[in-house]
Every structure is written in C-alpha cells, then in structure tokens.
Amino acid sequence: MIWNQKRECMPRKELQAFQLEGLKWTVGRVYESVTFYRAKMDAIGLKPKHIKTLADVKHLPFMTKQDFRDNYPFNNFAVPKEKLVRIHASSGTTGKPTVVGYTAADLEMWTELMARIVCQAGVRPEDTAQIAFSYGLFTGAFGLHYGLERLGCAVVPIGGGNTEKQLMLMEDFGTTVLISTPSYALYLAERAAELGIDIQKRLKLRVGLFGSEPWTEEMRQQIQDRLHILATDNYGMSELIGPGVAGECESMAGMHIAEDHFLAETIDSESGEPLPCGAEGELVFTSLDKEALPVIRYRTKDISVLDDSPCACGRTHARMRKILGRSDDMLIIRGINIFPSQIEAVLLSTPGVGPHYQINVWRKNYLDDLEVLVEFTDDSMLDNYKKLDLLTTQLKERLHNVLGINVKLRLVEPHSIERTTLGKAKRVFDHRNDPK
Numbered sequence: 001m002i003w004n005q006k007r008e009c010m011p012r013k014e015l016q017a018f019q020l021e022g023l024k025w026t027v028g029r030v031y032e033s034v035t036f037y038r039a040k041m042d043a044i045g046l047k048p049k050h051i052k053t054l055a056d057v058k059h060l061p062f063m064t065k066q067d068f069r070d071n072y073p074f075n076n077f078a079v080p081k082e083k084l085v086r087i088h089a090s091s092g093t094t095g096k097p098t099v100v101g102y103t104a105a106d107l108e109m110w111t112e113l114m115a116r117i118v119c120q121a122g123v124r125p126e127d128t129a130q131i132a133f134s135y136g137l138f139t140g141a142f143g144l145h146y147g148l149e150r151l152g153c154a155v156v157p158i159g160g161g162n163t164e165k166q167l168m169l170m171e172d173f174g175t176t177v178l179i180s181t182p183s184y185a186l187y188l189a190e191r192a193a194e195l196g197i198d199i200q201k202r203l204k205l206r207v208g209l210f211g212s213e214p215w216t217e218e219m220r221q222q223i224q225d226r227l228h229i230l231a232t233d234n235y236g237m238s239e240l241i242g243p244g245v246a247g248e249c250e251s252m253a254g255m256h257i258a259e260d261h262f263l264a265e266t267i268d269s270e271s272g273e274p275l276p277c278g279a280e281g282e283l284v285f286t287s288l289d290k291e292a293l294p295v296i297r298y299r300t301k302d303i304s305v306l307d308d309s310p311c312a313c314g315r316t317h318a319r320m321r322k323i324l325g326r327s328d329d330m331l332i333i334r335g336i337n338i339f340p341s342q343i344e345a346v347l348l349s350t351p352g353v354g355p356h357y358q359i360n361v362w363r364k365n366y367l368d369d370l371e372v373l374v375e376f377t378d379d380s381m382l383d384n385y386k387k388l389d390l391l392t393t394q395l396k397e398r399l400h401n402v403l404g405i406n407v408k409l410r411l412v413e414p415h416s417i418e419r420t421t422l423g424k425a426k427r428v429f430d431h432r433n434d435p436k
C-alpha cells in the first residue's frame with residue numbers, strides 16, 4: 001500500500017521540476033521575509049533570480065543550529081506570529097532551545113508526511129499503535145500521533161516511560177504497533193522478560209517504528225529477536241519538521257526521503273563541498289513548501305549516504321542509508337576517527353554480552369583512553385573468571401580489528417548500566433574536558 005501514489009512514485013524528471021518550483025518559491029520568500037538569511041545572501045551578492053536550476057542550490061549559504069539560536073525565538077520565521085498554530089522546541093540541555101513553528105498548512109503537510117511514513121513501514125488502519133515517545137515540546141510523539149490517526153489507526157497516546165503500564169496496556173489493548181526510540185524498545189523487552197511476560201504469547205506487537213537516535217543493524221536484530229516484530233527506522237529533526245523526513249519501506253533498503261517536500265544533499269563536513277550521490281557525507285536539507293519556518297541548506301551534522309537508484313517498492317524518492325553517526329559525536333582518539341556506532345556493531349554481534357553499553361573517554365598524561373563498559377548476559381559468568389577473561393580478550397581483539405586502537409574493556413554485571421526510559425539514550429561520556 002502506497003499512501004500517496006501520485007507523489008511518492010512521481011517519475012524523477014517530473015519530481016525534479018516540482019522541486020525546482022519549490023526551491024524558487026522558498027528562496028524568494030526567505031529573501032523577502034527572513035532578515036538574517038537575506039543578509040547572508042546579500043553578503044555574497046546572491047538574489048533569488050540567480051536560482052535557475054536545482055544545481056544552483058549549492059550557491060546558497062548554509063543554515064546551522066547557531067542561526068536558530070541567534071534568532072531565538074521567532075526571528076527566523078517567515079510569517080507573523082498570528083499565523084502560527086503550533087510551536088515546538090528542541091530538548092537541548094544547555095542554553096535556549098531551538099524553536100520551530102508551524103502554520104495550519106505546515107501541520108497539514110506534516111500529518112500527510114507522517115501518514116506516508118507509517119504506511120510505508122507496514123502500518124494499516126486496523127492497527128492499534130502505542131506511542132511511547134514523550135508528548136511535549138519534542139516533535140516525535142505529536143508527529144507520529146497525527147500520521148497514525150490520518151491513516152486510521154487506533155492511537156494509544158501513553159507517552160514516554162511508565163514501562164509496566166506500557167506492557168499492561170499493550171496486552172489488554174492488543175497493541176500491534178510500537179512507536180519509540182530503539183533504546184526504549186530494548187528496555188521494554190528487558191522489563192517484559194523480568195516480569196515473566198511471554199511476549200510472543202501475550203502481546204500482539206508486529207511492527208515497530210523507531211527513530212530519534214542512532215542505532216545499528218545489530219541493534220535492529222536484537223530488537224526484532226526480543227520483541228518478535230519488524231523493527232523499522234525513520235528519521236527527522238525538529239529544525240526541518242520533526243519526524244517525517246525519511247522512513248523505510250517494505251524493501252528495507254534505506255529510508256525514502258520525502259523529496260517532494262525536502263531537497264537533500266550530502267556535503268563534505270570539513271570543506272562544505274557538495275558530494276555526489278553514493279558518497280558518505282553530512283546530510284543537508286532545504287525545505288520546499290514550508291510556510292512558517294523555511295529552511296535553506298540546513299546542516300544536520302548527521303552522516304549518511306544518498307541513493308537515487310530505483311527501489312523495488314516502486315517509490316521513486318531517493319533513499320538515505322542508516323545514520324552512521326553525527327559529525328559532532330565522532331570521537332578522535334589518538335588521531336583516529338571513531339563513531340560510537342562502530343563500537344555498538346561489534347558489541348551487539350558478540351554472543352555473551354548484552355545490548356547495554358557505555359563509552360567513556362579519558363585523558364591521562366596527554367593521552368586519550370577509550371573505555372567501553374558492556375554487560376555480560378549470563379549471570380553464572382560472575383563466578384567464572386576464566387570465561388570472563390576469555391570474553392574480554394575476544395571483545396578487545398574484535399574492537400581492535402575494527403577501530404585500529406586498543407580499548408579498555410570492562411565486562412559488568414547484567415542490569416548495572418543505567419537504562420534510558422525517557423528521551424534519547426546517552427551512551428558516550430567524554431571526560432576529556434571535565435574540570436580537574
């Protein structure tokens with residue numbers, strides 16, 4: 001089932017013409033109505049009339065999170081405040097949040113996009129969907145809520161946390177679809193096991209839509225095995241719209257980007273130069289029909305690969321590969337670049353250790369040290385030093401092979417690493433700049 005056949009299966013030539021219209025419209029509006037962006041264009045002598053082809057996007061200046069902060073709260077909006085019907089904001093831990101606004105037309109567009117995302121993940125009107133994201137300023141819960149309702153599902157808006165109640169309602173309501181972060185899905189499975197709930201017998205879950213934080217294929221496998229569901233990925237960010245930017249289809253071969261609403265590019269994070277399709281780089285998005293908060297060349301810091309080859313599902317929109325990490329999450333240890341996802345992939349594909357881990361980075365005597373804590377799964381290991389030693393050596397070797405550096409590895413008892421039940425999981429703790 002394709003939610004919007006006309007849009008999602010548009011021949012690529014037609015799609016590109018459609019995108020060019022949207023690009024011209026957006027650049028014109030931003031130039032007229034958004035002072036800071038007009039100043040950026042004026043500084044390089046660029047006028048809206050200079051945008052003649054899609055390739056001309058590369059002449060436009062980037063937008064970054066800092067632009068949102070500098071224009072807090074509403075100075076980067078292209079409509080007067082009276083036109084807004086919703087305001088969301090990022091969950092940033094320090095300083096002022098990143099504020100995003102929606103007109104009625106923006107909310108309608110977002111709802112349609114989300115119906116598309118849930119439909120392509122395999123959700124159907126007869127499903128019951130439980131939303132375990134927190135409702136509030138975070139865009140995740142509301143975005144999925146409206147999309148699921150538009151599709152015709154029964155939505156259970158329980159919100160984040162409250163794990164035992166989540167499990168009770170899942171059983172009593174016959175929930176078939178779970179919406180959450182991937183780390184919370186794993187936690188749910190763990191709690192169910194602790195409470196003696198046989199997931200296969202007592203729950204009817206069949207599909208999960210997970211996003212909002214990085215997760216590897218190995219993590220997907222663990223979720224699928226433990227919850228007995230199809231675990232699908234979807235991607236987005238508040239600055240652009242919230243969830244709804246991209247999501248997997250039944251082919252499970254990358255996430256289709258809603259290219260009729262967003263123009264996607266990848267760039268070299270350091271030079272800012274555009275990269276060809278197929279090359280790994282930082283994702284950059286331009287909105288094509290947003291009213292309240294048009295976004296031009298927003299640098300996401302998320303690293304991925306674009307693929308515009310045809311997909312078996314028939315949708316023509318390009319796909320993006322699972323996020324490898326964020327350029328600002330990349331750890332540079334003794335000159336070597338390491339993404340936490342590389343560590344996750346090794347840990348989760350090694351039998352005997354669980355999916356819960358923590359990465360610490362320390363600096364001692366001017367040298368960086370990477371420490372990985374991971375839980376072993378078998379309680380009986382506690383008394384078996386030989387087994388523990390063997391597993392430690394094996395993991396250290398595997399990590400060394402993948403990362404090219406020695407890692408301090410600590411096997412810790414099951415359940416000793418703190419679980420994230422609300423919001424995004426935090427697994428990396430960089431202590432290099434901690435006050436002495």
Ligand code: DLL
Nearest residue numbers: 140211212213214215234235236237238242243323
């Ligand atoms: O996390 C929007 C969202 C909600 C997406 C629910 C999917 C589901 P922000 O809080 O603004 O918005 O965070 C955006 O989260 O730049 C990525 O670094 C990360 N992220 C989001 N989805 C994924 C994903 C929402 N599927 C930031 N895989 C983005 C990896 C993701 N990282």
